[in-house]
Amino acid sequence: MADTEEKTQGQLLSEQLSFKIKNVWETAGEKELAEAGDFAVEYKRFLDLGKTERECTGLCCEALEKAGFVPLEDRLDSGGALQPGDRVYRNLRDKALLCAIIGERPVEEGFTIVGAHLDSPRIDLKTNPLYEDSGFALFDTHYYGGIKHYQWTAIPLAMHGVVIGRDGQKKNICVGEKDGDPVFTISDLLPHLAQEQMEKKAGEFFSGEELDILAGSRPYRDGKVEEKVKLSVLEILNQTCGMTEEDFASAEIEFVPAFKAQDVGLDRSMIGAYGHDDRSCAYAAFRALLRFASCAGAPGKTIVCFLSDKEEVGSMGNTGAESRALENFLAYLGRLTRGPGFSTSDLRRALEKSSMLSADVNAAYDPNFASVYDKKTASWFGRGMALSKYTGRRGKLGGSEANAEFCHRVQAILDKNGVRWQYGNLGRVDKGGGGTIALYAANLGIDVLDCGIPVLSMHSPFEVISKIDLYTTFRGYIAFLKDA
Ligand code: MN
Ligand code: MN
Secondary structure, eight states: GGGSOOOHHHHHHHHHHHOOOOOOHHSOOOOHHHHHHHHHHHHHHHHHHOHHHHHHHHHHHHHHHTTTEEEHHHHHTTTTOOOOTOOOEEEEETEOOOOOOOOOOOOGGGGEEEEEEOOOEEEEEEEEEEOOOOOOOEEEEEEESSSOOOGGGOEEEEEEEEEEHHHHOEEEEESSSSSSSOOBBBBOGGGGGGGHHHHTTTTSSGGGGGGGGEEEOOSSSTTOOEEEEEEEHHHHHHHOOOOGGGGGGOEEEEEEOOSOOOSTTTTTHHHHHHHHHHHHHHHHHHHHHHHTSSSSSSSSSEEEEEEEGGGGTTTSTBTTTTHHHHHHHHHHHHHHHHOTTTOOOHEEEHHHTTTEEEEEOOEEEGGGGGGGGTTTTSTTTTTTEEEEOOOTTTBBOOOOOOOHHHHHHHHHHHHHHHHHHEOOOOOOTTTTOOOOHHHHHHHTTTTEEEEEEESSSTTTTEEEHHHHHHHHHHHHHHHHHHOO
16 A cells, blocks of 8 residues: 555655645535635625726725724824724725724834735726717726736726716716616727738737727707717716716726626636735735624734735836835824924834735746746646735836745744645746836835735636635735734
């Protein structure tokens, strides 16, 4: 019998020296598997309710209020102090947020942070979008983030956003999500007439300017007016949202896939949905921080969750990670916990001692496109949380690289807590690349490592992740917040 045979010297040496990554579906206990299933159900609900950065921010703020977090502004205005165990948050213009639980140890010893982003690629309206052509009313658009244009045609789209009317009243728009709602779509050319289109390169056969959305086709019944189809669409917008054409100039209206998150595969091991990048990591990070709010007592160091906006367009702007939002938040926490004597140099010291996980999705190995991946360093479905030591492109340009000491520390924390991790490097050398919010935190002096959930079809309307990777990553963020 093989299992009673003594192991050879080579087998023993191999066990001792080689690193073998296992599939978490095969190694996890029954309890963990059941919890992963429940977590996936809650995550899918979050995705269905939060399809824009604003909606996700709203959902998170609601959960924070329920968990006893108070707006940081209240404490700043009242001049009150913060004690270990106190919970505060900051809503950044309804599009991003920061939240924290104050730890036992002074902030000069550093903060422990998990940061992710809430924005996802989508189709935005232009500032003067509505026009009529050939009996159709159409919306003119400008896409947001790195999309393959053709993937967004001939699918149902929903309209989300905010509009501010002449009276200054802000109204939320959401059309296409409820049963019975109308949806929208971008038309594509029938194959019968697509001979010229099909000869073009994929990057050219749908230009950004051609992504116009069908908004209506029924004329207003009045012989004396021009552009009757456009007028009847304007009438409906006025009746439902109280808006006029002028209000498009300031509005933020985003078109996103109208379908809901669904299980994928006969074994239901995967989730297909719009917005896994980066709501899967944002949700896992946020839930990890909330876990500490349900525990008695305070964490060791002060723990922080940063859910930013604008990552898909370079993290610029006052809700993006390149802004001072994180730094300011930590400065305020310093002053409120340490008193008015907390200086700029105290903040610098705290930043240099801080640790962060940049929680963002990773390009999962796809057997359909094997030539662009390096199997040895790519992330794989089912193998747990993917650690990306570095990002960037063509010679690591423009990315962030974590140092050996910090990588080792994170790996040790994950090992200690029984959290399975794997490599997560983006593709073969010189095949492309990408970045995250990590470099903005690194610029502040914070030690930061990119890590997250492997995803297939990234930036498409229907991205796919593994349920076990989602849950393992959630457990990884908890371990980091507890032990870093
Ligand atoms: Mn991302
Ligand atoms: Mn992205």
